[in-house]
Amino acid sequence: MRAWAVHLAVLAALLAAGLLLPGYHTTNLARILVLATFAAGYNLAFGYTGLLSLGHAMFFAAGMYAAALPAWHWGWPAAPALLAGTAGGALMALATGALALRTAGVSFMIVTLMFAQAFALAILYFNGWTGGDEGFVIPSASRHLFGTSLAADTPRFLAAWSLFALGLLLSLALVRSRFGRVMVALRENEERARMLGINPFAAKLKVLVISGAWSGAAGAAYALLFGYAGGSFAGIQYSILPMLYVLLGGAGTTLGAVLGAGLMFYLTEFASSVTSAWLFLVGLVLVVLVLFAPKGILGWVRARLWRELP
Amino acid sequence: MSLLSARGLTRHFGGIRAVDGVDFDLEPGEIHALIGPNGAGKTTLVSLLSGRIPAQAGTITLAGEDITRLPAHARVRRGLAYTFQITSIFPGLTVFDNVALAVQGGRQPGALGPTVEAALARVGLQGMGAEVAGTLSYGHQRLLELAMGLALAPRVLILDEPTQGLAAGEIEGFKALVRGLVPQVAVLLIEHNMEVVMDLATRITVLTSGRVLARGTPAEIRADKAVQEAYLGA
Ligand SMILES: Nc1ncnc2c1ncn2[C@@H]1O[C@H](COP(=O)(O)OP(=O)(O)O)[C@@H](O)[C@H]1O
Ligand SMILES: [Mg+2]
Numbered sequence: 001m002r003a004w005a006v007h008l009a010v011l012a013a014l015l016a017a018g019l020l021l022p023g024y025h026t027t028n029l030a031r032i033l034v035l036a037t038f039a040a041g042y043n044l045a046f047g048y049t050g051l052l053s054l055g056h057a058m059f060f061a062a063g064m065y066a067a068a069l070p071a072w073h074w075g076w077p078a079a080p081a082l083l084a085g086t087a088g089g090a091l092m093a094l095a096t097g098a099l100a101l102r103t104a105g106v107s108f109m110i111v112t113l114m115f116a117q118a119f120a121l122a123i124l125y126f127n128g129w130t131g132g133d134e135g136f137v138i139p140s141a142s143r144h145l146f147g148t149s150l151a152a153d154t155p156r157f158l159a160a161w162s163l164f165a166l167g168l169l170l171s172l173a174l175v176r177s178r179f180g181r182v183m184v185a186l187r188e189n190e191e192r193a194r195m196l197g198i199n200p201f202a203a204k205l206k207v208l209v210i211s212g213a214w215s216g217a218a219g220a221a222y223a224l225l226f227g228y229a230g231g232s233f234a235g236i237q238y239s240i241l242p243m244l245y246v247l248l249g250g251a252g253t254t255l256g257a258v259l260g261a262g263l264m265f266y267l268t269e270f271a272s273s274v275t276s277a278w279l280f281l282v283g284l285v286l287v288v289l290v291l292f293a294p295k296g297i298l299g300w301v302r303a304r305l306w307r308e309l310p
Numbered sequence: 311m312s313l314l315s316a317r318g319l320t321r322h323f324g325g326i327r328a329v330d331g332v333d334f335d336l337e338p339g340e341i342h343a344l345i346g347p348n349g350a351g352k353t354t355l356v357s358l359l360s361g362r363i364p365a366q367a368g369t370i371t372l373a374g375e376d377i378t379r380l381p382a383h384a385r386v387r388r389g390l391a392y393t394f395q396i397t398s399i400f401p402g403l404t405v406f407d408n409v410a411l412a413v414q415g416g417r418q419p420g421a422l423g424p425t426v427e428a429a430l431a432r433v434g435l436q437g438m439g440a441e442v443a444g445t446l447s448y449g450h451q452r453l454l455e456l457a458m459g460l461a462l463a464p465r466v467l468i469l470d471e472p473t474q475g476l477a478a479g480e481i482e483g484f485k486a487l488v489r490g491l492v493p494q495v496a497v498l499l500i501e502h503n504m505e506v507v508m509d510l511a512t513r514i515t516v517l518t519s520g521r522v523l524a525r526g527t528p529a530e531i532r533a534d535k536a537v538q539e540a541y542l543g544a
Contacts, residue, residue: 048332147542176420178410178414180409180412181403181407181411181414182414184400184402184403184407185400185403185411188401188402188403189398189399189400189401190397191362191398192394192398192400193384193411193415194382194383195360195362195383195386195391195392195394195398196383196386196411196412196415196416196458196462197383197386197387197412197414197415197462198383198411198415199381199383199384199415200383
């Protein structure tokens with residue numbers, strides 16, 4: 001109960017911030033919440049189940065293109081495009097996971113990385129149809145949900161917040177369910193889990209598909225809310241980003257993704273406003289974090305202050 | 311008909327014949343001890359039975375069903391439970407979650423709360439569900455391992471050196487516990503402590519260098535010349 005109350009309070013605070021702060025922050029928050037949804041999906045695989053994927057950009061991009069291409073080519077409206085994006089991410093995870101999950105550890109990292117690179121190259125190769133590196137602008141007719149334009153600050157923020165809230169509450173329910181216990185067991189001691197009647201391959205594939213659906217929904221929302229899809233979203237940096245957010249906020253905590261995404265976003269903003277060497281500053285913060293709080297901020301909170309933190 | 315039975319079971323590691331054409335039968339309701347010197351192949355044999363490692367030759371049946379090609383987790387779901395020689399728990403999870411995972415994966419995945427508490431009570435860990443498993447003493451971790459095996463509601467329970475590192479008092483409790491499991495569960499017990507073996511076992515199989523040296527009742531094994539020379543060192 002306490003956990004649900006904390007999560008609802010966080011959602012209420014985010015909603016208030018988005019509605020009350022000036023428009024500049026409203027847009028930032030919308031971006032942060034979409035990226036946090038992506039990171040929350042990544043967290044289910046990496047933080048809870050211990051699947052260190054280096055290829056989640058392909059799920060994000062699969063969702064983005066599964067939503068944006070029908071919008072661009074056939075004028076699909078936002079709602080079906082969003083659903084198509086979610087399905088696109090899930091299917092991509094199913095197809096690649098079925099192969100990649102035959103490996104583990106470093107091999108799994110490499111195989112997911114290779115798949116993601118292949119997908120990124122495929123987007124460039126079929127540039128006649130995908131818009132390639134330059135990408136394309138989503139037709140504004142497709143950027144309407146329930147009759148309001150997603151291009152305006154407040155509706156865009158509300159759409160991002162709703163997506164994030166849905167994802168957050170679903171992931172809270174998931175990690176507190178029986179299957180959530182299985183996920184953590186696979187991370188902690190896979191061999192023991194196997195000898196307790198758990199099929200590790202099937203369970204991990206299920207997690208990856210859920211994680212892919214999350215990432216796909218985020219990718220689709222990113223295209224529809226910000227009006228652009230392009231090949232750069234399939235690049236390696238979009239596989240690294242959710243990992244950084246999750247490590248910063250706390251891997252294996254439900255709220256870690258949004259905390260990490262928000263801090264990282266404003267840290268980057270701040271750093272680039274005071275120095276051109278902003279990447280250096282960001283890197284420095286990460287090094288400090290890894291040295292002094294390797295479990296991330298909320299991982300530290302869980303270890304020191306509140307053990308039941310989900 | 312035997313509950314669990316193996317024919318010609320074989321597993322070599324390079325040149326080492328860890329298990330070399332072993333026939334083995336576990337009858338319903340018995341406590342069957344598997345003994346033999348270090349490196350005899352005991353752990354490898356039960357790993358083959360439980361499916362942790364694949365057999366290179368031979369067949370295994372459980373209650374008449376050929377399970378030779380079944381993956382380990384599917385065997386567990388059919389009632390073949392294995393507890394590890396080297397304590398293998400989820401150290402970061404609570405005692406409750408450790409046992410709950412076993413209940414979920416076992417043959418009677420019903421309500422978690424009462425089933426978990428019952429399994430804990432059987433090994434004497436009642437009321438300790440909220441503790442983090444990794445912080446338990448070594449002896450308590452062994453008992454937790456045992457509780458996880460019981461929580462699977464198995465038909466066959468394989469215990470690999472369960473008394474290793476237990477104090478004398480804990481061993482007495484362990485013996486009473488195992489006696490209480492039969493005849494609902496058949497127990498295959500790997501054990502170095504001869505007193506425990508002679509006390510508990512209804513039958514004994516002696517393994518050396520991957521082969522069966524002898525099998526019989528405790529009295530027969532004690533009287534067996536070959537066993538005395540090769541192993542008991544009497
Ligand atoms: N995974 C493995 N790789 C190589 N050799 C192994 C492996 N497992 C066991 N062995 C060897 O097989 C033999 C039997 O080992 P084991 O089954 O552990 O014996 P026991 O449990 O009776 O002490 C030993 O010589 C051991 O070194
Ligand atoms: Mg052994």
